Amino acid sequence: MVYQRRVTVLVSIDVLLVFAAVAFGQLVVEGQLEFDSLAVLAIVAGLVCSYQLFASRNHLYKKAWSFASIGELMVLFQTITLSVISMIPIHFITTQQVNLRLYVVIWMALMLLIGGSRFSIRVLRDMVLLQDKSKKRTLIVGAGDAGAMVVRQLQREHDTDLQPVVFVDDDKRKHRLEILGVPVGGNIANIQETVQDYDIEHIIIAIPSLNKKEINKIYQACLETNKQTQIVPKIEELILGKFSVHQWQDVCPEDLLAREPIELATDHIAEAISDKVVLVTGAGGSIGSEICRQIANFTPSKLLLLGHGENSIYTIEMELKEKYKELIHIIPVIADIQDRERMLQVMKQYKPDIIYHAAAHKHVPLMEENPHEAVKNNIIGTKNVAEAAAQYEVESFVMVSTDKAVNPTSVMGATKRVAEMIVQNMNSRGKTKFVAVRFGNVLGSRGSVIPLFKKQIGKGGPVTVTHPEMERYFMTIPEASRLVIQAGTLANGGEIFVLDMGKPVKIVDLAKNLIKLSGFTTEEIGIHFTGIRPGEKLYEELLNANEVHEEQVHPKIHIGKAMMQDMEGIAYLLATFMTMDGHTLAHLLLDIAHHRTVIPQKPVVINT
Known part of the structure; x- marks a missing residue:
C-alpha cells in the first residue's frame, strides 16, 4: 500500500508538471496560453502518455530519490528526452507542422521541473542530516x-x-x-x-x-x-x-609497528608442504591455529590438529573444513603432549612428514607460580613429541620458542631454553631435522597485552603497565606463523631461527597510542604502573651474544649458532623436579638455562 500511494503521488505530480511545462513553452515561444486548442491538448495528452511509458520502462518510480545521484539523473534525462522526441513525429502527422522551438523549451522545462522536484527530496534529506546533532x-x-x-x-x-x-x-x-x-x-x-x-x-x-x-x-x-x-x-x-x-x-595495534609485515618465500613453502602430512601441536592456540590456516593454503594431503582442549580444536577444525571442504583431509587429534605413549601412538598411526610444535605454557607470571607444570608441559611435552618424531623418522620438527629463552630470568623462559637444548640435541640422533624458531611478543594472541588494554579501555580504565621503561619486540600472529613455517623449509638441522622485528616498542607508548586511537585521552583513561612482576625483564633479546651468526638465510631471518646443551643437567632435572619445591626448581631451571648446573652427588629432597 505504501508503494502504491507513493507511485500515485509521483504520477499526479508529474502530470501537473507536464501541463506546467507545456504552458511555459507556449508563453515563451508563442506569448500566450491556448489550452482550449485541440493541438495543445493533444501535445499535453501525448506527452503525459509517452512520459509514463518511458518512466515505467526505465523504472523511474522505483528510484529512491532521497539517495539520488548521477545514475538517477541520467535515467531522468533519458526518459524526458525520449518522451519529447517521440511527440515530434506524432505532432507532425496530426498537424502537418511542428514548432521545434516549442519542444526545446518544453524539454528544458520538464528537466527543470521534474528533475528539481526529484532532487529536492535529496536536498531536504541532506539538510536534515546536516542539522542532526546526534551524529x-x-x-x-x-x-x-x-x-x-x-x-x-x-x-x-x-x-x-x-x-x-x-x-x-x-x-x-x-x-x-x-x-x-x-x-x-x-x-x-x-x-x-x-x-x-x-x-x-x-x-x-x-x-x-x-x-x-x-x-x-x-x-x-x-x-x-x-x-x-x-x-x-x-x-x-x-x-x-x-x-x-x-x-x-x-x-589495529599491529598497524603501529612502523614496519612492513614480513613476507616470506611462499614458493619454497609450497614445495615443502604440498601433498605432505603435517601435524601441528597446540593447534587450538593463537599461534597454532594461525599456523594451521597458513599451512592449509599450501594444500597438504593431511593436516593433523593436535591439542588438549576439545573446544579450541573443534573451532579451528570447523573453520578449516568450511573453507577448504574436500581439498584437505583435516583430522582433529585430542591428545596431551605430556602423555608419551599417546604421542608415539599418534606418530605410528598418521606418520606425519612435518611437525610444527606450538603447544606450550607461555604466561610468565603464571609459570612463576607453577614451575612444575611449566616443566611438564614445556620440557617433558616437547621431549615426548621430539622423541616420537625421531622414532618414526619425521622429516622435520619445528619448535616454536620465544625471545624469553635468551638469558632467561623467568621459569617460562628457562623451560623454553631447556626445550631448545633438547631439540638441538635430538638433531644429531636420527634422520629428523630439528630446529627452533624464536620471536617476540605476538600482538593479539591470548594472554598478550593488547586484549587486556582493550578490555581496560572499554571499562573506562585505567590501563595497567608494569614499568614505564619496559619494552618488547612485537610481531603479528600471521608473521609469527609464517616464520615458523618458513623455518621448516630452511632447516638443515640444529638451528635457531630469529625474525628481524625492527626496533623494540615501549609498552607504555603502545598503551598511550591505543587509548588515543580509541577516542580517549590518557587523562580520561589513566595509566597505572604496577611494577615488574617476578621473572620479567625490562628488555628482551632475540639472540645471545654467543649465538649470533653473521650470515642470514633470509633478508628478515637471522640464524643462531648451535650452543652447547647441558644434557646431564636436564637429565638430573627430569629425574628430580617433582621432589623439589617451587623455589628450588626455579633456581635449577635458570642454572641449566645459563649452563651453570652443579649436580650434587645425592639429590637433595626438600619436603613441600
Missing part, C-alpha cells in the same frame, strides 16, 4: 575513490552515527573543491588543525593502498587529536573480497 562529525583522510565511496555510504545509511564533514588530501588540485558536497580542507599533515576548525569527533582513513610506513605517519597525526580513528581495509583485502570499502575497521 559524529567525521573527517575523511583521502579524497580519492575510496574516500568518495565512504562518504557516499555514510550519506546513504540512515542508521549510521557518522556524518562526513571534510576531507584532507595531499593532492593540491583537489583543495577547495567539494566531493559529494563535502569540501577538501587541506593536506594530511594539517589533520590536527582541520579537526579543530571543523569540530571533528571521528576520523576515517580511506587510502587502502598505503604501505605500513605511510599508515604509521598518518596514525601519528591522528594520535595528536585524541579522536577515535578507523581505517578502510587494505587493497589486497578489497581485491580478495574479504571486505568492502565501507567496512571500515578500528585501527
Whole structure:
C-alpha cells in the first residue's frame, strides 16, 4: 500500500508538471496560453502518455530519490528526452507542422521541473542530516575513490552515527573543491588543525593502498587529536573480497609497528608442504591455529590438529573444513603432549612428514607460580613429541620458542631454553631435522597485552603497565606463523631461527597510542604502573651474544649458532623436579638455562 500511494503521488505530480511545462513553452515561444486548442491538448495528452511509458520502462518510480545521484539523473534525462522526441513525429502527422522551438523549451522545462522536484527530496534529506546533532562529525583522510565511496555510504545509511564533514588530501588540485558536497580542507599533515576548525569527533582513513610506513605517519597525526580513528581495509583485502570499502575497521595495534609485515618465500613453502602430512601441536592456540590456516593454503594431503582442549580444536577444525571442504583431509587429534605413549601412538598411526610444535605454557607470571607444570608441559611435552618424531623418522620438527629463552630470568623462559637444548640435541640422533624458531611478543594472541588494554579501555580504565621503561619486540600472529613455517623449509638441522622485528616498542607508548586511537585521552583513561612482576625483564633479546651468526638465510631471518646443551643437567632435572619445591626448581631451571648446573652427588629432597 505504501508503494502504491507513493507511485500515485509521483504520477499526479508529474502530470501537473507536464501541463506546467507545456504552458511555459507556449508563453515563451508563442506569448500566450491556448489550452482550449485541440493541438495543445493533444501535445499535453501525448506527452503525459509517452512520459509514463518511458518512466515505467526505465523504472523511474522505483528510484529512491532521497539517495539520488548521477545514475538517477541520467535515467531522468533519458526518459524526458525520449518522451519529447517521440511527440515530434506524432505532432507532425496530426498537424502537418511542428514548432521545434516549442519542444526545446518544453524539454528544458520538464528537466527543470521534474528533475528539481526529484532532487529536492535529496536536498531536504541532506539538510536534515546536516542539522542532526546526534551524529559524529567525521573527517575523511583521502579524497580519492575510496574516500568518495565512504562518504557516499555514510550519506546513504540512515542508521549510521557518522556524518562526513571534510576531507584532507595531499593532492593540491583537489583543495577547495567539494566531493559529494563535502569540501577538501587541506593536506594530511594539517589533520590536527582541520579537526579543530571543523569540530571533528571521528576520523576515517580511506587510502587502502598505503604501505605500513605511510599508515604509521598518518596514525601519528591522528594520535595528536585524541579522536577515535578507523581505517578502510587494505587493497589486497578489497581485491580478495574479504571486505568492502565501507567496512571500515578500528585501527589495529599491529598497524603501529612502523614496519612492513614480513613476507616470506611462499614458493619454497609450497614445495615443502604440498601433498605432505603435517601435524601441528597446540593447534587450538593463537599461534597454532594461525599456523594451521597458513599451512592449509599450501594444500597438504593431511593436516593433523593436535591439542588438549576439545573446544579450541573443534573451532579451528570447523573453520578449516568450511573453507577448504574436500581439498584437505583435516583430522582433529585430542591428545596431551605430556602423555608419551599417546604421542608415539599418534606418530605410528598418521606418520606425519612435518611437525610444527606450538603447544606450550607461555604466561610468565603464571609459570612463576607453577614451575612444575611449566616443566611438564614445556620440557617433558616437547621431549615426548621430539622423541616420537625421531622414532618414526619425521622429516622435520619445528619448535616454536620465544625471545624469553635468551638469558632467561623467568621459569617460562628457562623451560623454553631447556626445550631448545633438547631439540638441538635430538638433531644429531636420527634422520629428523630439528630446529627452533624464536620471536617476540605476538600482538593479539591470548594472554598478550593488547586484549587486556582493550578490555581496560572499554571499562573506562585505567590501563595497567608494569614499568614505564619496559619494552618488547612485537610481531603479528600471521608473521609469527609464517616464520615458523618458513623455518621448516630452511632447516638443515640444529638451528635457531630469529625474525628481524625492527626496533623494540615501549609498552607504555603502545598503551598511550591505543587509548588515543580509541577516542580517549590518557587523562580520561589513566595509566597505572604496577611494577615488574617476578621473572620479567625490562628488555628482551632475540639472540645471545654467543649465538649470533653473521650470515642470514633470509633478508628478515637471522640464524643462531648451535650452543652447547647441558644434557646431564636436564637429565638430573627430569629425574628430580617433582621432589623439589617451587623455589628450588626455579633456581635449577635458570642454572641449566645459563649452563651453570652443579649436580650434587645425592639429590637433595626438600619436603613441600
